[in-house]
Amino acid sequence: MALTREQVVGTAVSVLRDFGLADLSMRRLARELDVQVGALYWHVKNKQELLVDVAAQLLGDIPAEESSGQGPGAGRSAVVQLATAIRSALVPVPDSAEVVQLAQSMQPVALAPLTSLRDLLEAAGVGPGRSAWAQHLVLNHILGSVAAEQERARLASVAANDPASPGGPPLGADAFAWGLEVILDGALPR
């Protein structure tokens, strides 16, 4: 049976999930699919385009809008919910922040949850001229937090039984939540 683009993307996602971006090479992918490298280039233009699809799949399971009722603070809590969902989807996948950042810069509208984030921010009361800025502010916080947490995990697994702990205090879900509140406190009408 013929190879499909979905198989290529799916295998790329699972290599990323299990081994990280450093191991996600076109040649490794071809080996995993029992195929020659050149075959991949019939289904995919190049590695960058493949990574855009990988990012889309990582964010694909996130509910699109989530209308969260009315009343004061409803818009704000919808933003918190979506941002937290994005973070949760990325945290378990190594180097996912890097992949999403690359995809976002190459195809600014290809990732639905990220444009949905901008809409929710606008609905929550950030000025219309500021919604793209606010979107980037929140997104940089998400991706930065995820990258930092994964880096910490990577160092911990390398250090293992190293008695000298690597300096920094633990960042995590609580640091992320705090930063998100700070941003929304400053960006939304109080």
Add this chain to the structure above:
Amino acid sequence: MALTREQVVGTAVSVLRDFGLADLSMRRLARELDVQVGALYWHVKNKQELLVDVAAQLLGDIPAEESSGQGPGAGRSAVVQLATAIRSALVPVPDSAEVVQLAQSMQPVALAPLTSLRDLLEAAGVGPGRSAWAQHLVLNHILGSVAAEQERARLASVAANDPASPGGPPLGADAFAWGLEVILDGALPR
């Protein structure tokens, strides 16, 4: 005359500045220095360690502390000043955000201006338990803004005379300043 580590780092910085991270290979560096690749490894443990030094040099010219008087808002404006200085140092150097992020994750205390940023935030009134979180929040904003702006510049220079402008509204110094104010509004006592 013998090659020095300073020469290696300095040449790496100038290749980064002129051609970007994709062109900053150990082999390219060796060619630029009229030397065999292996020679570099006598002066530098590996490429990652070299990039940490590159990041340090990029941030090296930034004034360390800048005591900005007393009175209300003095601490806050010192934070704004330092964050803006860091942004200004990185914006003209392609891929500098990536390099600094890598260096920061490998050697959390090696980059003086970044720890100085944390101290200023603490002095400006962010809770002592929150200063590391606030440092990361501001740093993610700086690096994310710089990366976005450089990516925009890269696309613009590739597109050149492409009539279809690439979607996103312009981000820049004003978007950065807005985001910084938002963060400080939320993080500092009002």
Add this chain to the structure above:
DNA sequence: ACCTGAACACCGTTCAAGT
């Protein structure tokens, strides 16, 4: 339409051997 085989032009890192 879909894939193989093979090439092109690269990488980072190591290390015996030279001076």
Add this chain to the structure above:
DNA sequence: ACCTGAACACCGTTCAAGT
């Protein structure tokens, strides 16, 4: 102490040729 020469084990991408 400092560097060369050469190798090892990789990369992404292209493309004639096969089926």
